[in-house]
Amino acid sequence: MLDAAVPRRGRALMLQGTASDVGKSLLVAGLCRAYARRGLAVRPFKAQNMSNNAAVSADSDLPPNADGSLPRGEIGRAQALQARACGVPPSIHHNPVLLKPQFGVGSQVVLRGRALGNWPARHYHNLKPLLMPAVMDSYRRVAAEADLVIVEGAGAGTEVYLRHCDITNMRLAEDADLPVVLVTDNDRGGAIAAVVGTHVLHTPEERARIVGYVVNKFRGHFSLYEPACRVMSEHTGWPLLGVVEWFDAATRLPAEDALALERALPGGSAGVKIVVPQLGRTANFDDLDPLAAEPGVALHWLLPGEALPADTDLVLLPGSKTTRADLETLHREGWATDILAHVRRGGRVVGLCAGFQMLGRVVRDPEGLEGAPGETPGLGLLDVETVITHDKRLVEIDRQDLASGCRVRGYEMHMGRTAGDGLARPWLQLDDGAGGATPEGAVSADGRVMGSYVHGLFAADGWRRHFLERIGAQRSALDYEAQVESTLDALADHVERALDLDALLALAR
The missing domain is CATH 3.40.50.300 (P-loop containing nucleotide triphosphate hydrolases)
Structure with missing residues (x-):
């Protein structure tokens, strides 16, 4: 002291x-x-x-x-x-x-x-x-x-x-x-x-x-x-x-708190359409900012009572402070059904942190750390399941993703532990600095459903360009970090x- x-x-x-x-x-x-x-x-x-x-x-x-x-x-x-x-x-x-x-x-x-x-x-x-x-x-x-x-x-x-x-x-x-x-x-x-x-x-x-x-x-x-x-x-x-x-x-700057969720996202109206369900306890929503800044991306909130638009290219499930409660919202609003139909039509889905947990088979909270004890069925799009635990992982990440060849910068901030056979197909392969790779996240067999615990993925310009080009967006020269500084x-x-x-x-x- x-x-x-x-x-x-x-x-x-x-x-x-x-x-x-x-x-x-x-x-x-x-x-x-x-x-x-x-x-x-x-x-x-x-x-x-x-x-x-x-x-x-x-x-x-x-x-x-x-x-x-x-x-x-x-x-x-x-x-x-x-x-x-x-x-x-x-x-x-x-x-x-x-x-x-x-x-x-x-x-x-x-x-x-x-x-x-x-x-x-x-x-x-x-x-x-x-x-x-x-x-x-x-x-x-x-x-x-x-x-x-x-x-x-x-x-x-x-x-x-x-x-x-x-x-x-x-x-x-x-x-x-x-x-x-x-x-x-x-x-x-x-x-x-x-x-x-x-x-x-x-x-x-x-x-x-x-x-x-x-x-x-x-x-x-x-x-x-x-x-x-x-x-x-x-x-x-x-x-x-x-x-x-x-x-x-x-x-163009990260918003302070959830009051920002009441406003329209600054994304354009043309380009690859990314839809984000507006959940009750959305967390770390500045993950969306680099995507909103992209000229070739149309980023939209999916508001309660609305159906998932038929022309959606990618559904993005963001972080959440209460994973099970927001997962229940996906089911209650009919969005879970819409997302499954979207995937059957060939659409893509990305989950970040809690969104990654929601893509699995089930989320369990036996000690009631985020609400009443219990479990909630996930979307079943990835062969994983999550248990909410007391220990919290707080890690900064600045590594090469060997799968894409791009640098990844971000952080992990979560309480859950995820396991399952789906982790055998990681989304990222992060260079461990010793000649090997640390697997991170999971991706479905067809490559259309992806989840990761890493926040800030899309702020890395090279990795974001690599990802967006894979889903059909036009190549962009956006330097997001330079935009924040300017x-x-x-x-x-x-x-x-x-x-x-x-x-x-x-x-x-």
Whole structure:
């Protein structure tokens, strides 16, 4: 543990929102990249995130594995992107508490990369104060190596009924002595009520900690909106620090949480048609982003109540935090029947992580780790079966796929263990670095049904091109990682035009 008396190296500034999805995460990423380009050592920090879109960290609190390899942890995908914007590897200390919602059992609580188990909401509220020492320790570790820490709150900072167990908004700001910038969302309307209501609900001490507010996601002419800003400032005494216009390129960056699933995928309308069933606990859905960016791919959500389109080329089953519950959705919606008919017609199916598990004969959860104990029939398209277990596999992957000759970069993040004769036909043959190959996943005898535990497969440009050409897509020159980097730079430019970075840095302390 880092001694509480260790002074932090630099300044810090916290962004709190008037609601969820006001764009805090994106603003933090833009500020991180903008200040990093100025030569500052910048770090992100979010005490608690709730998302099933997670990333594998570069570090862990766990001891080395038996083979000497270093174990990994997991953090929210948004903090991993913010760390990338800073030019540093993602750390468990950037997001010490991660909540992963699960069907019927509350959320899985991940503390500094390690799963503590499932906690119903009412019990988690009692647990949160006990997590605060670890949160503050992580914050001090981050601050000790930074010139500037950009801290992100969670949801709305005015959930006063949760003040007694707050660990991520004003309680954190008070304990770490952070100045707060309030972020409100113009796009949904009601910004005046949100800002003024925030002022009303905060205590005098909390109001004094807020140094100003930012209007985000703005569309239109500011001259027409300026009177609204005067109203907000007159009623609160807080200055307007800037108005950030809508950033159209945000869809090119990994989304933070499941709110993104309510929006249309950014894929085109022409090319190979890939359909993704929209399941209740879809996880790590940024696996879809590189496909959505491809000009020769039309990527679509299959919404509840809809049938699988007849012109579907590929069905993609994504990851899930509750495999059996989402598998039951496939059966209940009639999608399982549609997918089997799709395969009989010669169509293709890909399953990633939980989607891979769903392609087997059965998924068993004897201990009720993801819901009620029991088992659920799979689609039976691969000769494998899965048992959900306590142990969680968190592994980074950067290897050559000997089957395709392409480099594969990604990660594994799952609790299930899959076995069966179908594994004798692996989808990937990963170079083990010792002259051999490590088999990964499974593929059907006709090569049309494939599953793997590796997330991030489609972010590797060479491997993605190889796969898409095999299913009939036109060859593309898309460099996905370069697109993410250029979009982060464009976001930093966008933020710099809207906000006075020197003034914000002066407000940090």
